[in-house]
Amino acid sequence: MPAIIETHGLTRRFGGLTAVDHLDLSIEAGEIFGLVGPDGAGKTTTLRMLTSLLDPTEGSARVAGRDVVREPQAVKDQIGYMAQRFGLYLDLTVQENMDFYADLFGIVGAERKALAAELLHMTRMDPFRNRQAGQLSGGMKQKLALMCTLLHRPRILFLDEPTNGVDPVSRRDFWTILYQLLKDGITILMTTAYLDEAERCNRVGLMYKGRLIRCDTPAALKREAGSEDLEGVFVGTIRAAAALEER
Amino acid sequence: MSYRRTRAILIKELRHILRDSRSLALALAMPAMMLLLYGYALSLDVDHIPVMVYDQDGTDASRNLVRQFQGSRFFEIRGFGGYGEIRRAIDRSKILIGIVIPRGFSGEVASGRGAAVQLLVDGTDSNTSAIAVGYAEGVVQAYSAEWRARGGMPPAAPAIDARARVWYNSSLQSRNYIVPGLIAVILMILAGQLTSLTIAREWEMGTMEQVLSTPLRPTEMVFGKMLAYFLVGLADSAVALVVGVSVFSVPFRGNVLLLALTTCLFLFGVMFWGIFVSAGAKTQAEAFQLGILTTFLPGFLMSGFVFAIDTMPKVIQVISLAVPARYFVTTLKALFLKGVGLHVLWPQLVFLAVFAGLVFLRAVSKLKRQKVA
Ligand SMILES: Nc1ncnc2c1ncn2[C@@H]1O[C@H](COP(=O)(O)OP(=O)(O)OP(=O)(O)O)[C@@H](O)[C@H]1O
Ligand SMILES: [Mg+2]
Numbered sequence: 001m002p003a004i005i006e007t008h009g010l011t012r013r014f015g016g017l018t019a020v021d022h023l024d025l026s027i028e029a030g031e032i033f034g035l036v037g038p039d040g041a042g043k044t045t046t047l048r049m050l051t052s053l054l055d056p057t058e059g060s061a062r063v064a065g066r067d068v069v070r071e072p073q074a075v076k077d078q079i080g081y082m083a084q085r086f087g088l089y090l091d092l093t094v095q096e097n098m099d100f101y102a103d104l105f106g107i108v109g110a111e112r113k114a115l116a117a118e119l120l121h122m123t124r125m126d127p128f129r130n131r132q133a134g135q136l137s138g139g140m141k142q143k144l145a146l147m148c149t150l151l152h153r154p155r156i157l158f159l160d161e162p163t164n165g166v167d168p169v170s171r172r173d174f175w176t177i178l179y180q181l182l183k184d185g186i187t188i189l190m191t192t193a194y195l196d197e198a199e200r201c202n203r204v205g206l207m208y209k210g211r212l213i214r215c216d217t218p219a220a221l222k223r224e225a226g227s228e229d230l231e232g233v234f235v236g237t238i239r240a241a242a243a244l245e246e247r
Numbered sequence: 248m249s250y251r252r253t254r255a256i257l258i259k260e261l262r263h264i265l266r267d268s269r270s271l272a273l274a275l276a277m278p279a280m281m282l283l284l285y286g287y288a289l290s291l292d293v294d295h296i297p298v299m300v301y302d303q304d305g306t307d308a309s310r311n312l313v314r315q316f317q318g319s320r321f322f323e324i325r326g327f328g329g330y331g332e333i334r335r336a337i338d339r340s341k342i343l344i345g346i347v348i349p350r351g352f353s354g355e356v357a358s359g360r361g362a363a364v365q366l367l368v369d370g371t372d373s374n375t376s377a378i379a380v381g382y383a384e385g386v387v388q389a390y391s392a393e394w395r396a397r398g399g400m401p402p403a404a405p406a407i408d409a410r411a412r413v414w415y416n417s418s419l420q421s422r423n424y425i426v427p428g429l430i431a432v433i434l435m436i437l438a439g440q441l442t443s444l445t446i447a448r449e450w451e452m453g454t455m456e457q458v459l460s461t462p463l464r465p466t467e468m469v470f471g472k473m474l475a476y477f478l479v480g481l482a483d484s485a486v487a488l489v490v491g492v493s494v495f496s497v498p499f500r501g502n503v504l505l506l507a508l509t510t511c512l513f514l515f516g517v518m519f520w521g522i523f524v525s526a527g528a529k530t531q532a533e534a535f536q537l538g539i540l541t542t543f544l545p546g547f548l549m550s551g552f553v554f555a556i557d558t559m560p561k562v563i564q565v566i567s568l569a570v571p572a573r574y575f576v577t578t579l580k581a582l583f584l585k586g587v588g589l590h591v592l593w594p595q596l597v598f599l600a601v602f603a604g605l606v607f608l609r610a611v612s613k614l615k616r617q618k619v620a
Contacts, residue, residue: 086459
């Protein structure tokens with residue numbers, strides 16, 4: 001199966017700082033891939049380059065067969081992106097935010113009605129459709145943001161720490177939705193700070209200081225590190241990488 | 248450019264505008280407030296205006312009118328006398344206005360045929376005299392109303408007319424010149440302000456990143472946002488024009504459609520400018536400062552609304568060619584005072600249109616180059 005997301009030596013520098021350092025990544029269609037790493041590892045920067053929001057300094061990336069630098073509009077038509085920071089309008093209601101994004105994606109008429117109803121049902125947000133986004137709880141905000149990225153049935157979903165600050169019950173809801181989407185054939189690339197979530201991914205990439213230092217299935221990663229859980233892998237690998245740097 | 252996406256931006260912006268009622272109220276009150284503040288500040292405050300009275304009538308009705316002037320804090324009667332004395336007093340700057348109540352005044356008043364009072368005005372200090380005439384008209388009007396209420400005048404009679412005859416500067420230009428120019432400058436500042444925060448706010452709130460991940464094109468964003476604020480700008484313009492005409496009683500002699508057209512072109516240009524400024528700023532504070540700096544200073548100094556451009560250094564003169572307020576000031580003055588038409592004003596309109604078009608393109612290309620980081 002051909003890769004739906006593919007990067008070669010993808011690099012981004014901010015002045016002297018290399019936020020993403022020669023990243024080679026290949027993600028297959030229908031996969032859910034988890035990107036983990038400490039704060040400042042370069043996860044958000046990677047996602048921004050893959051969504052054509054930020055140009056790479058070096059290297060290249062293709063998303064859904066399109067070059068992210070040369071064909072940004074074609075890329076944007078195929079993807080949904082949920083930024084790390086809540087990005088919807090606090091003074092607009094759930095419905096108004098969804099209408100706005102449906103318009104931007106060019107989803108109209110019966111298709112739009114059906115899809116919106118389906119999403120509201122799936123996320124159990126129906127009762128809150130007339131509430132202003134600013135009045136929603138953290139978990140509901142995340143669900144709203146997710147809905148707005150799904151309105152055009154994207155092939156690929158980029159989620160930047162989608163469950164950050166969300167209570168355990170809402171997180172489970174959120175994952176139910178993600179599994180539903182995977183069943184429908186969507187590819188998901190997400191970053192997460194929760195290693196139990198990384199455990200649910202098909203494959204996990206561990207980023208440290210802009211580099212991808214491990215990338216495999218959770219089971220293989222644990223086996224290799226001889227660890228019970230991903231936390232052990234995570235902590236052990238980063239310690240080793242840091243120690244290597246010291247020398 | 249997609250109509251649907253542009254409309255989506257327009258609707259969303261209108262929702263922001265309507266839901267932020269405090270900002271909206273402020274935006275609508277601003278032109279009136281600024282116009283009153285600067286309009287009066289620039290025309291200086293006048294009271295105790297020295298006047299001389301020539302009462303040819305000598306009746307109860309005329310003496311009452313004199314008393315009305317005596318009672319007003321704006322006037323101070325320096326003496327009584329004929330035309331000769333009034334002329335000499337004006338020549339020596341002893342008085343500013345000579346009030347002449349003609350023979351037969353009381354009869355005219357009582358008959359309701361439309362009586363008139365003559366004001367002989369020293370026009371040397373055009374600003375002050377214009378205000379003085381305005382006050383004198385006010386006194387005569389108040390007298391009219393009072394006299395009518397007392398039954399001294401038929402209810403249907405026209406109000407008593409105060410006819411000003413100005414010596415030395417017959418059109419009292421300065422105030423009439425200042426107010427149209429002031430309207431232009433105020434609109435420049437306000438319109439620029441309205442849009443300059445809009446994109447910076449989206450960066451600050453984190454909504455920009457989300458929106459940029461959609462197929463939305465910069466053109467659509469710039470155009471949609473401009474249209475939303477354009478509606479506010481139009482309301483502002485209407486307020487400014489109404490205040491200018493009603494409070495400052497500046498005559499409007501031109502074509503209303505031409506005024507509307509010029510105002511639209513001007514607003515487009517300045518609002519695109521605000522968006523252009525905004526597109527380069529990632530915080531509202533930064534956008535605000537840039538916006539003020541690039542609208543306030545050129546608007547006040549290089550539009551020619553008080554400071555004549557042809558007496559300025561060559562460099563400034565050249566820079567002023569790129570200031571849209573300059574063309575709008577010229578057009579407004581011409582429309583208000585001279586009532587000239589498109590055949591004279593077309594170059595101004597062409598410039599405003601070209602300015603709007605160029606700034607639009609610059610704003611779009613700047614926004615295109617703006618990436619998330
Ligand atoms: N616009 C920018 N200008 C300068 N430096 C930046 C910029 N954006 C990110 N960085 C730097 O690049 C590095 C990677 O940042 P990035 O946001 O990608 O990390 P992250 O893995 O998403 O971290 P977190 O878990 O905190 O979200 C950090 O050191 C950050 O300070
Ligand atoms: Mg991040």
